[in-house]
Structures are given as C-alpha cells and as structure tokens.
Amino acid sequence: MSSRERILGRVRRALADVPKDDTPYERAVRRDYAREHGRRTAEQTVDLLAENLADYRAIVHRTGTDGLAGVVAGLLRERGASSVLVPPGLDEGWLAATGVTRVADRAESTPHELDRVSSVVTACAVAIAETGTLVLDGSPDQGRRRITLVPDHHICVVRVPDQVVSSVPQALERLDPARPLTWISGPSATSDIELDRVEGVHGPRTLEVVLVG
Amino acid sequence: MSGTFVGMPGFHPHGLPAFPEAAREAVRDTTLRGNLRHATHTIRAKRARAVAEVADWAELREAGKRIKDHTLRHLDHYLVRLEESVTAAGGTVHWAADAEEANRIVTRLVKETGESEVVKVKSMATQETGLNEALEAEGIRAYETDLAELIVQLGKDRPSHILVPAIHRNRGEIRDVFRTEMGAWGRPAPEGLTDTPAELAEAARLHLREKFLRAKVGVSGANFMIAETGTLVVVESEGNGRMCLTLPETLISVVGIEKTVPTWRDLEVFLQTLPRSSTAERMNPYTSTWTGTTDGDGPRVFHLVLLDNGRTDTLADEVGRQALRCIRCSACLNVCPVYERAGGHAYGSVYPGPIGAILSPQLRGTGSEIDASLPYASSLCGACYEVCPVAIDIPEVLVHLRERVVQGGPAVRGGNKVVLKPAKGHAAERAAMRAARWAFGRPGALRTGQRLASRTRRLHPRTLPGPGRAWTGSRDLPPVPAEPFRDWWQRTQGGDGGIGGIGGKGAVK
Known part of the structure; x- marks a missing residue:
C-alpha cells in the first residue's frame, strides 16, 4: 500500500463519526465578518494607506501624473543609485527624467548580478489601505519576484485611487491565485530579538512608495 | 511500527524528563526568566492593541474556527483536491506517513539535484521531523535562514518558541553566539559587533546573503495550502522566506496535512487573524503565495511533501482533533503563566506552551514520561483559549488528555486502534x-x-x-x-x- 493510500485510509477511519450529509462548506462557514472596517471616501482610503505604509517605515511620496518622472528621478538621485532594474512592461515615462543605467529584468540574470543593482522601480497590482500593504503579481510592469527582493532599494508606484482597496477581503477578490504573489507591508523586518520589531533584514531595507494620481 | 518522532534528536520524547522536573531547572535560571518575561510581556500588550483595532475580531475568529473544522471533517476530500490542483499547476506531490519517510523523500529529492546544501525557511514541520539532522547524516548541509533559527542553529541550541525559537536568548547572548560561531558556518560576524538589534540583524543579513545567492535548493513549510487552487502561502517578516522561495531552482515544501483550507477566499480570514495574533502587526512584512511553478519566475521544480506523522491519530480523537486547527501563531505561549516561567525547553518538543501541551501528547502518544506529564503543564486558567484566533479550547483538551493518561482507554496510534493502559504514576x-x-x-x-x-x-x-x-x-x-x-x-x-x-x-x- 502506498503512503498516499495509507494516509487517506487513516483520515477516513478517523472521520467515521462525520455523517455523510454533514453541513456543506457554503453553509458551514458563516461569513458575518466585515468586508471593510469603517466607511471612507476614496480620498480617505488613500490617506489611510499612506498613514499605514509610513507606520511600518515605508517612505511615502505623493504626486500627480505629470510630476511622477521627476519624483522617481529625485529618489534615485538622493539614493545615489548607479543602476536601476526595470521590469519589461514598466511605463517608460516613469524613468524619463533620470539618466541612471537601466538593467533589464532578464531570465538569465543570476542572483549575484541582481545583487549588484542599486534600485528597482515597479508598479503594483493592488494596495490595501487598512494594513498598509502592496501586492505584486508579476505582471509585466512588476517583473519577476526576485527583482523586488535582491536590490536594497525598492520604489513602488501605486496609481491612486484606482489600485487602492480598503481591506484584505477586497484585495483577494482582485487577485489571481494562479499568479505568484508577493504581499509587502513595509521594508523587511524581524521580531526575533526579544520580540521587538527591527527594520532591515534580507529584503529591500528601503521601501519608497509613490502614490500617483 | 516506529513511534512518531516530534522534534530534533534533543527532543526525542523517550529519555526526556517529565515536565515538572524539566521546568524546575528553568525556573531557577533568573536570566532565562528575565528574558521570557520581557519578551512575552512586550508582545502581549501589542497583540491586544492589534486585535482591538478590528471590531469584528469575534466574527473572524469564529469563521477561522469553522473553516478549519469543516476542512478537518472532510480532510480526505480536500487532500485529494489539493493534490490535483498542485499537480495541474506543475508541482509534484509526495505523501509521508511519518517523520522518517518525509526525511527520506526530501533527502532523495535533494540528492537528485546533485547539490549538497539547501537553504531553509523556518518550518515547524521539518523541525518536527528532524530533517536537518537527517540531511546532515547524508552529507547535505541545511542552512536555517530565519534569524531566530539561525541563532539556534549557530548556538547548537534547541528552539523554545514557535514564532521566535531563540526567545530564551537576550541580545547580549545573541551577539556572543554570532561572534564565536558564524565563522565556522560562513562569513564571520563583523568586527566590533555590538548587541543592538539593528546591528545583529545586519550581521545576519551579511552572513546569509552569500548562501541565498548561490542556493540551488530551497526547503520550506507553509502556513496554508489551498485545495481549490493548489496555492501555498508563506507568511514571514525578514525576506529570508522570499529568498528561499524564489531564488533556488528547486523548491521542496514539507507541510502537515492539517494546513489545508478549501478556497482562496478563506485567506481573507487568516491573513487578518494570523499577523495580529502572531507578531501583533496589521500585516507581516512579506507574504508569498505560489501555485505550482511559473515560467521564468522562481523555481522550475516544485515538490510538495504532505506529512501525517501523528496528525491522523489526532484527527481520530473527537475532542482532541481541534488542536489541528492551530495556525501556529504562538499567541497562547505569550499569555501563558506556565510558559512564561518554565520556558519552551521544558515541554520537550518543538511545540512548546499550551498548544504544545495538547499537540505533542496527541502526535506522539502519551507513552513517554514527558508526554504523559504535558497535559498537566497548565493551571487551566484559560488565557490561551481567550487569545486563540481559531478558538481551540485548550483547557478542554488538556482535561480530556489528563483523563486519558490517568484512566487509559481507546485511542489511535499509527493509524491503529489501541487501548491505552492507565498510567502507573x-x-x-x-x-x-x-x-x-x-x-x-x-x-x-x-x-x-x-x-x-x-x-x-x-x-x-x-x-x-x-x-x-x-x-x-x-x-x-x-x-x-x-x-x-x-x-x-x-x-x-x-x-x-x-x-x-x-x-x-x-x-x-
């Protein structure tokens, strides 16, 4: 007997007390929890996102569409970035005002090569106001998961208010589980020393979020 | 039939002293008590604030409980469904009846890649099976990459907390471990390393970076597996999880069968309750979800090892099975007056604290001194039940297990019905x-x-x-x-x- 059959057999014997007509999933789980916490206008939701991002040490910038290229160029300059990773589908206009060397997100790049790049600029799939979370889904304007992981400086552009939802349940509705997802809430951190939070371990230690709209 | 093995060699239940004996020593260690008191009290207050932020906590808790209960009551159905979805998405599913089989499967998979080292995301399941030691015996070195796991591994120590395995160490002790041990494992600690947490985190970053960048095989656990879509979820803080899940060419995830949930939508409950219960954050810094393999992004080969190792025996107990709802947040440890004083090591298992006191004796049986004593490692004050985000009635299960220890009676071990003798003591x-x-x-x-x-x-x-x-x-x-x-x-x-x-x-x- 294979272990698969053995385990499934054990499970079935263990559940001998469960009736055949047990309550189906749809009725077994009551979902009377909130779809979002509190009522806010679209503008207030964006404000809450900014507040919660900053609370977990992301650096938040706000600009109109026209100012975006200037803001991105300024952030790269302040950082002293010598190179910037660019996902294949990133809006070219976002980098129009900077002369920093562009590095394409290529499948052949080794992790060591990525480690030599200063910064990365991406879009996101959705942002969650209540938790201060950005979700990346690997779309062409966000690139492979590793490009937002290895460089130490991540600039993420969020189109507001369209890409912002209030809550986790609303975000999940918008996301496709078949895509590899990365949920980011502030820069990398740890609570492993005396259960106290310290920012900056393996992921980008500086996360800058540009809310554009 | 081999007994179920829950833990590293140091945690083999036979030969371990009973809880009161093990705790006596810990209680006398004033440094340890100070460390534990500081850490548990810090997180307690923060958790209370994080939970108070959401007005519908009671409803979320109830929904989490019901999702897990429903899944457990139909686990055979959901496991088969999960296997289909993972396979359809390009993954390969393996089934491991016990720790030894899980270790054998992983060792074989690593050997097939031709590699002799792996990077690991913190995983309770592989600690439970003693995977690192099993790999070591076959000439494969496993690098723990979670900061606390690294501290434990470098210090040749044992984990004492589910979320923060090095909670028994204060910053000064951590600095000493880094200074003396890092060199033997790779890049040594920076000169003049102090005990500020930021510097210690930086030392870990530098030490592990070279290992991440060259890693070809990653080993992980998972917080959730979604039957409907075949998606796995890892919730973490440091980014070491992302490194291990995306940079290697091969990813092997070892996950307990009870981590299954039916649908994608179920995450809307757990991604709200887990971070707030665990690190007291609105959301943890990083959550990764993946479904099989993705062309050009992340590992090209994905193996999922589904682990039983006593879980089906636990499932057979109608009162005790609720322990399988556990999402490993560790809130119950942080509020427990017994854990705060005795520390994690006294529980003789990778699962310490209140949840460990009901999980270990069910996964391993009550045959050893330590496992027969664990149901008594509690004052039954009920604080653990209050904070549990999936409403596990730990006191109820403790009393139930005490009855089993004292009176004996029917139980299931290794899939077989047995009648336990009353304990001698x-x-x-x-x-x-x-x-x-x-x-x-x-x-x-x-x-x-x-x-x-x-x-x-x-x-x-x-x-x-x-x-x-x-x-x-x-x-x-x-x-x-x-x-x-x-x-x-x-x-x-x-x-x-x-x-x-x-x-x-x-x-x-």
Whole structure:
C-alpha cells in the first residue's frame, strides 16, 4: 500500500463519526465578518494607506501624473543609485527624467548580478489601505519576484485611487491565485530579538512608495 | 511500527524528563526568566492593541474556527483536491506517513539535484521531523535562514518558541553566539559587533546573503495550502522566506496535512487573524503565495511533501482533533503563566506552551514520561483559549488528555486502534478514588470513619506520607471539623437549633 493510500485510509477511519450529509462548506462557514472596517471616501482610503505604509517605515511620496518622472528621478538621485532594474512592461515615462543605467529584468540574470543593482522601480497590482500593504503579481510592469527582493532599494508606484482597496477581503477578490504573489507591508523586518520589531533584514531595507494620481 | 518522532534528536520524547522536573531547572535560571518575561510581556500588550483595532475580531475568529473544522471533517476530500490542483499547476506531490519517510523523500529529492546544501525557511514541520539532522547524516548541509533559527542553529541550541525559537536568548547572548560561531558556518560576524538589534540583524543579513545567492535548493513549510487552487502561502517578516522561495531552482515544501483550507477566499480570514495574533502587526512584512511553478519566475521544480506523522491519530480523537486547527501563531505561549516561567525547553518538543501541551501528547502518544506529564503543564486558567484566533479550547483538551493518561482507554496510534493502559504514576490517586467509592456506598462505614477522623484530629499530620507527599508539597491538608456534618445536622435539625443555617431563615416564620 502506498503512503498516499495509507494516509487517506487513516483520515477516513478517523472521520467515521462525520455523517455523510454533514453541513456543506457554503453553509458551514458563516461569513458575518466585515468586508471593510469603517466607511471612507476614496480620498480617505488613500490617506489611510499612506498613514499605514509610513507606520511600518515605508517612505511615502505623493504626486500627480505629470510630476511622477521627476519624483522617481529625485529618489534615485538622493539614493545615489548607479543602476536601476526595470521590469519589461514598466511605463517608460516613469524613468524619463533620470539618466541612471537601466538593467533589464532578464531570465538569465543570476542572483549575484541582481545583487549588484542599486534600485528597482515597479508598479503594483493592488494596495490595501487598512494594513498598509502592496501586492505584486508579476505582471509585466512588476517583473519577476526576485527583482523586488535582491536590490536594497525598492520604489513602488501605486496609481491612486484606482489600485487602492480598503481591506484584505477586497484585495483577494482582485487577485489571481494562479499568479505568484508577493504581499509587502513595509521594508523587511524581524521580531526575533526579544520580540521587538527591527527594520532591515534580507529584503529591500528601503521601501519608497509613490502614490500617483 | 516506529513511534512518531516530534522534534530534533534533543527532543526525542523517550529519555526526556517529565515536565515538572524539566521546568524546575528553568525556573531557577533568573536570566532565562528575565528574558521570557520581557519578551512575552512586550508582545502581549501589542497583540491586544492589534486585535482591538478590528471590531469584528469575534466574527473572524469564529469563521477561522469553522473553516478549519469543516476542512478537518472532510480532510480526505480536500487532500485529494489539493493534490490535483498542485499537480495541474506543475508541482509534484509526495505523501509521508511519518517523520522518517518525509526525511527520506526530501533527502532523495535533494540528492537528485546533485547539490549538497539547501537553504531553509523556518518550518515547524521539518523541525518536527528532524530533517536537518537527517540531511546532515547524508552529507547535505541545511542552512536555517530565519534569524531566530539561525541563532539556534549557530548556538547548537534547541528552539523554545514557535514564532521566535531563540526567545530564551537576550541580545547580549545573541551577539556572543554570532561572534564565536558564524565563522565556522560562513562569513564571520563583523568586527566590533555590538548587541543592538539593528546591528545583529545586519550581521545576519551579511552572513546569509552569500548562501541565498548561490542556493540551488530551497526547503520550506507553509502556513496554508489551498485545495481549490493548489496555492501555498508563506507568511514571514525578514525576506529570508522570499529568498528561499524564489531564488533556488528547486523548491521542496514539507507541510502537515492539517494546513489545508478549501478556497482562496478563506485567506481573507487568516491573513487578518494570523499577523495580529502572531507578531501583533496589521500585516507581516512579506507574504508569498505560489501555485505550482511559473515560467521564468522562481523555481522550475516544485515538490510538495504532505506529512501525517501523528496528525491522523489526532484527527481520530473527537475532542482532541481541534488542536489541528492551530495556525501556529504562538499567541497562547505569550499569555501563558506556565510558559512564561518554565520556558519552551521544558515541554520537550518543538511545540512548546499550551498548544504544545495538547499537540505533542496527541502526535506522539502519551507513552513517554514527558508526554504523559504535558497535559498537566497548565493551571487551566484559560488565557490561551481567550487569545486563540481559531478558538481551540485548550483547557478542554488538556482535561480530556489528563483523563486519558490517568484512566487509559481507546485511542489511535499509527493509524491503529489501541487501548491505552492507565498510567502507573497515578496508582495512589486511583486507590484513593476506589476507597472513596467504597465508603460513599456504605453509609455506616462512612459514619464510623468520619467520627474516627474527627476524634483523632489533633493527631493528624500537616503533610501526607508516602505517595501523598507530592500533593501536600505545595498545599495544606484541609483541617477535619470537630464533628462530622451529618452528626451536626442530626443534632441541630439542620441549624434550627439556633446556629443559623439556611433552614432558620424561612420566610414563613
């Protein structure tokens, strides 16, 4: 007997007390929890996102569409970035005002090569106001998961208010589980020393979020 | 049939001392008590604030409980569904009945890649199976990459907390471990390393970076597996998880079968309750979800090893199975007065604290001294149940397991029905109960005994001799009244004689 059959057999014997007509999933789980916490206008939701991002040490910038290229160029300059990773589908206009060397997100790049790049600029799939979370889904304007992981400086552009939802349940509705997802809430951190939070371990230690709209 | 092995070699239950004995030493260690008190109190207050932020916490908790209960009640269905979805998405599913089989599968998979080292995301399941030691025996080195796991690994220590395995270490001790041990594993600690947490985190970043960048094989666990879509979820903080899940060419995830949930939508509950319960954050810094493999992004090969190792035995117990709802947040450890004083090592398992006290004796059985003593490692105060985000009634299961230890009875071990013998250590208690049953069934004998006890009360010792000594070690014997109750009742007609019992206050008078 294979272990698969053995385990499934054990499970079935263990559940001998469960009736055949047990309550189906749809009725077994009551979902009377909130779809979002509190009522806010679209503008207030964006404000809450900014507040919660900053609370977990992301650096938040706000600009109109026209100012975006200037803001991105300024952030790269302040950082002293010598190179910037660019996902294949990133809006070219976002980098129009900077002369920093562009590095394409290529499948052949080794992790060591990525480690030599200063910064990365991406879009996101959705942002969650209540938790201060950005979700990346690997779309062409966000690139492979590793490009937002290895460089130490991540600039993420969020189109507001369209890409912002209030809550986790609303975000999940918008996301496709078949895509590899990365949920980011502030820069990398740890609570492993005396259960106290310290920012900056393996992921980008500086996360800058540009809310554009 | 081999016994279920929950933990690293140091945690093999046979040969470990019973909880009270193990705890005695820990309680005397003032540094350890200070470290634990500081850490648990810090997180307690923060968790309370994070939970208070969401007005619908009770509803989320109830939904989480129901999702897990429903899944467990139909686990065969959801496991088959999960296997189909993972396979359809490009993954390969393996089934491991016990720890040894899981380790054998992973070792074979690593060997097939031709590599001799792996990077690991913190995973309770592989700690439970003792995977690192099994790989080491086959010449494969496993690098722990979670900061606390790294501290434990470098310090040749044992984990003492689910979320923060090095919680028993303070910053000064961590600095010392880094200074003396990092060099032997790779890049040494920076010169002049101080004990500020930011510097310690930086030292870990530098030390592990080279390992991440060259890693070809990653090993992980998972917080959730979604049957409907075949998606796995890892919730983390540092980014070491992302490194291990995306940079290697091969990813092997070892996950307990109880981590299954039916649908993608179920995450809307757990991604709200887990971070707030665990690190007291609105959301943890990084959550990764992946479904099989993705062309050009992340590992090209994905293996999922589904682990039983005592879980189906636990499932067979209608009261005890609720322990399988656990999402490993560790909130119950942080509020437990026993854990705060005894620390994690005394529990003799990778699962310490209240959840460990009900999980280990079910996964491993109550055959060893440590496992038979764990259901007693509690004052039954109920704080663990209060904070549990999936409402596991830990006190209920503790009492249920105590009954099993004392009285024995039917249980399932290794998939087979067995009848457990009553534990030996409780012979005196059972003898006393038998004597009480005999006496209460014979009013004459009871009366004679009670009168005798009253008349000799001045001669009674303050502590019990023989096997009763332990009981009176921390308690006073109740004093015997000068007159048995029934004699008093007969003499006074229940207080009408003027002493002022209930009968004396009748409204009709």
